[in-house]
Amino acid sequence: MFQNKKLIFKHFFIKEWKEKSLIFFLAVLFLAALTGIRFSGQDELTMYLSGMFVWFFLPFSAAMIGSSGFYHEYKNNAWIYLLSRPVRKPVVWIFKYIPQLTMVLVIYGIFLFLVLVLPGFKEILEVFNFSGGLFHYSALSSSLLISITAFSLAFSLSILHDKPFIIFLTTIFTGAGISFSVNLYSDFLYRNYYGMNNLIGISYLWPAAFILGSLYTFSRVDFSQSKAKLIRFILVTASSLIAAGVISTGLTLVDWHFRGRDYMYNLTVRSNDVFFRTKKGTLRYDRLKDKTTRITRRRGRVDASRSRDKALLLTYDYHQEGESRKYTYTLKLINSDGSEIRKLVRTQPPGTPFTGLRIRNFDISPCGQEIVFITEDPRNSTMKLWTVRSDGSGQREFFPDIHELDRISIIGWTSDNRIILMVVKRSPSQGTEMSLLSFDPDHRALKRLASFIRKPHLCSVSSSGKFAAYVYFDPTSEEEVLEIADLFSGSRKEIHLGGSVQDIQWGKETDILVFTLETNRVGIFSLKTGKISAFEFIPAAVLDSLFPSLDWISSDQKLALRGQNHELGHIIIMDRDLEVQEIIDAPSSFRAVYGMDRIILIYNQTDNQLWCYDMDKNKWKKIY
């Protein structure tokens, strides 16, 4: 019996490959052209065609192969012949599915072989790795998953119609529609249950629902009756899709129950401490004592101030009033060990100037004597800026008349206690305009530093408090420009990079700036010379605009940069000339990297882990 099946499979294999040979031939032709271009050393064209291949050609070829899954049975009306043979119908379906799938896999395999064999190809392809939501994706594995999904979907649908083009279009629209719905649902979960950010297994379960619908319809329904076939297919597939959603939600809930509730967020890295919060409260990791302790049971976050001996802790509670949540915020001054010095602001009880307000943003001055914070009135969204001395005295209120559409946020302090602010003006007719301002609270003097700011999260003040770096949009050249402003003399240095800036990190002790571009280029700007001192293409780097991909370590003499080889993370240590000094294998993949002098901290968001690497002991340790 088994021998017979093997023989049948062999003949099906040959039949399917011969029937789809044209698509395979086209794919091989494309790959041959790509190889030729790679050998001719045309990096940009190779990159362009590789991107085309992984994101379009392979998935579309897979969908085309799948769309014509039963084309020859329809074309020759040969399904009558095939279904009357002494072989089970699910076996026919599977024996057609597997050879066609192997065709997709062989095309992918040839491409993978070229990537591994041709010099520099792998590095070029790493440009297409991307981060979506909370996760990092490899272009190669994502392309394979998308292609298998597209193929399976198209093949499953191909039992329904004799025109491959109709099946192909249906595949595209169905695939896009389901992916969109899954994303909407994931987003809903993410917004309502923090940490529940990815529907476990759904990427595999929903194509499986189509496979099940197709297999069942093919096996049980009269193949000559199009309407009956379609109705049964829709019923079985829809039921399977609902089951897939329920299973995936169930798995996600179980995972969230055991893991997600302890999900860490509001990670703040200071010189010797790491603060973060979970649903259990606000925690602090003491690097010197190598110990994690809970500083409060309340949800809270600590500021990223440069003041070494003091910090600010903002905690909040909420209670439900009808359909809305009422929040109570408390801003405290704490010692660096987490012990409380004093309460500064509380938005309860009634009768205080802060009652009912939300504390949005806060910072402590480098000398530790002044505190600045921003409140928002939830009733009309208006914001105010406040300052208070660290002993709780001298409370001052600013900007009482700020427009309700406008937003302010604190960027940092200058060394002479001026506050650097980002002001966002929103106008329904003119859109959003972001400006960087310097505010002197003693003289109530406001000065505009820059306009047309882009990527406000990249604005930062140097460790000396003398310089600010930001990205703005130059309407003349229509490109992003990195600019460094001297906060005392007012002079500026424009750095035209011809690309999109992803990250900016000031040195922790010196006024040195490192920046990254989305094209995997890393540069260092020296304030001494007023020039870019190093600018390199780092192919193995994995850059991210949402999380820090690099940071200064070893008294600003070295850089720790995030790198990844397939699923394995590693840290690339570079000197100030951007020469790679060392590559340290990480215990897992990770999303963010932080420097703490001789300690490197990595944050694995997928598995909710925090690891630190001691450069003196060459050892990894899991903090959380």
Added chain:
Amino acid sequence: MTAILKINHLSKKYGRTQVLDRFTMELEKGKIHGLIGKNGEGKTTLIRIIMGIIPKESGEIYYKGRLIRFGDTSYKKEIGYIAEDSVFFDWMTVTQFLAFNAAFYPRWNQSQADAYLKRLSLSPKIRIKSMSRGMKLKLGLIAALASNPEILLLDDPTSGLDVPTRQDFLNHMIGEIKAKGTTILFATHMVHELESIIQRLSILHNGRLILDNDFLKIKKTQGKNHSIEEIFLKHVSE
């Protein structure tokens, strides 16, 4: 009578149209059965249900006394089937098609297939897409016969054939197949073709058999001079 295939109260509907209505019939081993009926009366549906291509609504089918369920396959190894319009994968050559077909049948006799190819003057290298309807019928016959079937189901095999091919098929090939002891069910709406070859006649009308008897007995009761066509018309008009 030894029934090799027994059909009990078989029903099948397409939408609101009842094609087979508690249809009951038996095929006697080694005999040639003629099943006649007008176009659209359900002959093709019946054969497709027997072959497990489409599901039935109710009723049972027994092959050699064993109940056949939709999805069963082992009995199909012993049944040869030639569809109304013999259709195969048209890009294949005769050799490729026969090799593909052979994989399904453990009892496949390749030397017999080769002999039939010669006997029916079919070139092994010719592609199916360039074959005439008659040639496709021959190929279907070879595919069916080389698997040494116990039963041969013929679904209107001669419609559209040219006269010489049809005559060759009816006068010579059917006889040769019968001589091997193969049971044949010959379903057609071209009723006159069965006159000289069948041993049992069944008439399908409104989803049921309205006549099912030995052809000789029918001739006896209806009168020797009555042709099948006349018998058919008489019963259908009643």
